[in-house]
Amino acid sequence: MNSQQNSNQNNKQGNNNPDSRNPAATATENPEQTREIICIACPVGCHLQVMFRGGLAKDASPDPDTIAITGNRCPRGEIYGREEVLAPTRMVTTTIPVAGSSFARRVPVRTTGPIPVARIPDLLTQLHAMELHAPLARGQVLLTVEGSENSDNEAIQVVTSHRA
Amino acid sequence: MTEYTLDAAVIGGGAAGMSAAKALVDAGCTTALVEREQTLGGILLQCIHNGFGVHEFKEELTGPEYAERWEDMVTPLAGPRGATIFTDTTVMELIPGSDEGGFTLVCVSPGSGFFHIRTRAVVLTAGCRERNRGNIRIPGTRPAGVYTAGLAQRMVNMEGCLPGKDAVIVGSGDIGLIMARRLVWSGCRVHGVVEIQPYPSGLTRNIVQCLNDFSIPLYLSHVVSRIHGRTRLEAVDITPLEEGRPDTAKTFTQACDNLLLSVGLIPSAELAREAGAQLNPLTGGPLVDCRLMSTVPGLFAAGNGLHVHDLVDYVSAEARRAGENAAAYLSGYQPARQIRLKPGSNIRYLVPGTLDPARPQPILFRPMIVKNGAILTLSLDGKIIKEQKKNHIQPSEMMQVDPAKLDLGNLELRPDSVLEVSLS
C-alpha cells in the first residue's frame, strides 16, 4: 500500500493551497505570497490568483492595498476574490429538534444572510443546543447573530425555514 | 371500496406534483394530488441548504422554504371544483382503462385503507431514487455503515441521527458534496470524496463551499476498490485510475465508519412502466412527446420522475407545462404534427422527444462535455437555423433552449423533419 501523498499529487483538487481559516493546513512559516481560489460568482469558475504584495504573515489579516487579483475573466471576479480573502462570509443552514409537531421531528433553520466564516462554529454550537416547540411558522426569528450585518446594516438573524 | 372520479390525477406531491396540480386546476380540471408522505414538498424538505428558486421566485430560498411557498399556493386550491389533496397516501398501481381510455389509481393510506381514484389523465411526478452499492459493484464485505447520500441527508436533517463519525463519500455529485459540509457542521470528520471521473460532477460553488472550505480532499479519477469491516464498516481502499485503469500499486486504505454513495439518481418510473409506457434508456424515465405525454395516451410525466434535474426551478416549469398539456389533452387538443428532436454531438439526451410547431415548448438537455465558450447549434434537416454562444457548459448542469424564439412558422417543415441540437 502506497502513501496517500503519492497517489493524489496530480488528481487531488482544490485544497492544495493552505487557507488561513485552516490552521492545520498552514504548515509553512514563510509569509504567504499567493493564494489560489475559485470564483463562484458565476458558473465559469475562474481560478483566481490572489497576490499579497510583501507577503502575508501567518494568521495576519491581509491589507486591502496589498492585494492583487489575476485570472478573473470579468470584473466580478475581482470583487469576489477581494471579499473572499478580506472578509469571507457564508450562509448557514442546519436543523433543530422540535417537540410537539404532528409531522416533524426537526425544523430547518437558516441565517437571513451570509455571516463571517469565523462566527460559524459558535453559531452552530448555539443552535445545536436549542430545542423548539411546535407550532412554529416559517420565518420565525430564533436569534440574532452577533456582529454580523447585511449590506443595509441590518443584523443577521436565524429564522425557521419551514413550519413545524 | 371508496372511489373518487376526477378529471386528472397527479402522482407525487413534490415540486413537480404541486406545480402540475396547480396548472391543471388553473385550467379548470378537477385534480387529485396524491402524496405518500404526510406533507407536500418531496425531496425539497430534506434539502435544507439555500439555492432554490432563483428563477421561480427571484430569490435564493432553502428547499423547505421553496416547498412551503408552493404548498401555500396549492392548499387554497382544495375544493370540489379544484384539487383534492391526498397526503399519507401511496399509489400502489396505475391501471390504464381498456375501453374509452382513462386510468384507475389503486391507492392506500393508513387512515382510509385501499381506495380507487378514476381519472382521464395522469401526471406522474413520483421523483427519483438513488443508485446504490449494487449499481456500482464495490467488492468487499457487507458491513453496516454504507448509505446512499440522500438517505443520510434525510437521517441527519430530518431524523437527527448521524451515519457515523468518520465518513468517506463516493461520487462528487451535489448531494454528496452538500452532505460533506453537513457532516462537518454536525461534528463528523469527512476524509475525502472519491470521484471516478477526471472532473467533479457537482457545481463549482459546492466544491468550493462544501469541500475546499474544510480542506476535504477530492480524489478525482479514483475509485473505492474495496470495503473492509465485519459487522461495522472499518475502512475502504481507494485506488487511482491511470488512463482509465486502476493502478493497484497506488491503492491506499482510509479508515472510516461510514461510506456515503452519491452515484446518481434514476427516475422512479415503475408505475409508468407497469401501465405500459415505453421508457427512454438514456434518461430512465418514460419516453415523452412534445406534450410530455408518454406512449400511453393520457399519461404525462414531469420532474425527476421524467429525467433527473439539478434545478428545482426547471422542475416546477416543466411540470407546469405537463399540467397545462394534460388539461389541453382533456379538452381534446391533439398536435397536428410533431417534428422529431434529435440529440446531436456532445448531447447526452434531450427531453421531450418531439416538438409541436404550433405550440413549441422548451427543450431540456444535458451536455457530455465541460467547456468554456461552447457553441449551441440547432439545425433543421441538416441546415443550421440558430447558433448561440454559451459561457460555460458541464454535464452536471442541465441546459434549456426555447424553440418558441425560433420563428418556426417561416421555416419549411416536412412531415419527417428533424431538429437536431448539438454542442461544440
Ligand SMILES: Cc1cc2nc3c(=O)[nH]c(=O)nc-3n(C[C@H](O)[C@H](O)[C@H](O)COP(=O)(O)OP(=O)(O)OC[C@H]3O[C@@H](n4cnc5c(N)ncnc54)[C@H](O)[C@@H]3O)c2cc1C
Ligand atoms: C440532495 C439534493 C439537492 C438538491 N439541491 C438543489 C439546489 O440546491 N437547487 C435546486 O434548484 N435544486 C436542487 N435539487 C434538485 C431539485 O430539488 C429536485 O430536482 C426537485 O425538488 C425534484 O422534485 P420532484 O417533484 O420531481 O421530485 P420529489 O421531490 O422527489 O417528489 C416526488 C414525490 O412523489 C412521492 N411519491 C413517489 N412515489 C409515490 C407513489 N407511488 N404514491 C404517492 N406518492 C409518491 C414522493 O413521496 C415525493 O414526495 C436537489 C436535489 C437533491 C436530491
Ligand code: SF4
Ligand atoms: S471572474 Fe467573472 S467569469 Fe470568471 S467565474 Fe467569476 S464571475 Fe464568472
